Amino acid sequence: MKNVNLATENFSSGKRNYFLDFKRAVNDNRYLCITRSDEQHDGSYKRSTVVVFEQDFHFLIAAMSSLFHSAVYLSQDNLPVADVIRLKGLRVKKGIKSWDPGLRPREKFIAVGSSHMTDAELIAMLIGSGRKDMSAVDLAENILRAVGGRLDVLATQSHRSLSSFSGVGLAKSSAILAALELGRRMCAV
Structure with a gap:
């Protein structure tokens, strides 16, 4: 057949x-x-x-949704860079709650699982919220960029170094460091 x-x-x-x-x-x-x-x-x-x-259709749909969402900003060839930044800024000011549900870290985690998420999205879930001018995902991307994208280096940071990022205090730095410590302990078993 x-x-x-x-x-x-x-x-x-x-x-x-x-x-x-x-x-x-x-x-x-x-x-x-x-x-x-x-x-x-x-x-x-x-x-x-x-x-x-x-x-696996839901994975394909979530990936396409995320891709198209990102492409909105990347494909603005005919706009000056300042306008693209302004457009992206409008999205940030509305916050993650204004994002398509398939792109929100928590909803994406539930729908497709952690293996389909970026490190920044997972860290954003730990820190919970960003700042007025920066989403939790953007804040997490800044933190990762500062450690060269390496989680092992992030795990060695102190509360003080993580708190140097505007929008990250003791509570958020503690959540990040605690999660990384749990991961380290799990690998040690």
Whole structure:
């Protein structure tokens, strides 16, 4: 028995063709098959395919949502840098609660799990809130940038060094250091 097409969509852009097929496998699992077909100089076609099974659709949707959210700011080619920064600033001033639910750290953690989150998003969950002009995620990114993105270096920081970041006090630095200590203890077992 052959895999059955349940629904299909396609579109083209120049010499590229895209096919999106929702299929049912012989074992009755359903999946999305995304194929890109590029016409070569000799008239032949080169195909690339990605398959995503139905149980992983929520990962794909969360990843696409996050990608598109980020792309809004990165693809502002025709805007001066100051305007892009201003647009991003508007998002920050509204806070994480104004973000699409799939992008909020806590909701993302529940929906897709910790393995699909950045270190900054996980640290943002520990610190809880940012500042008026900076989200908890942006604050966590600043902290990580200061330690070269290395969690082992972050774990060696003192309350004083973490509290040097505006928006981080003893409570937030304690939460970060406590979580890193638990991770260290778990690895030591």
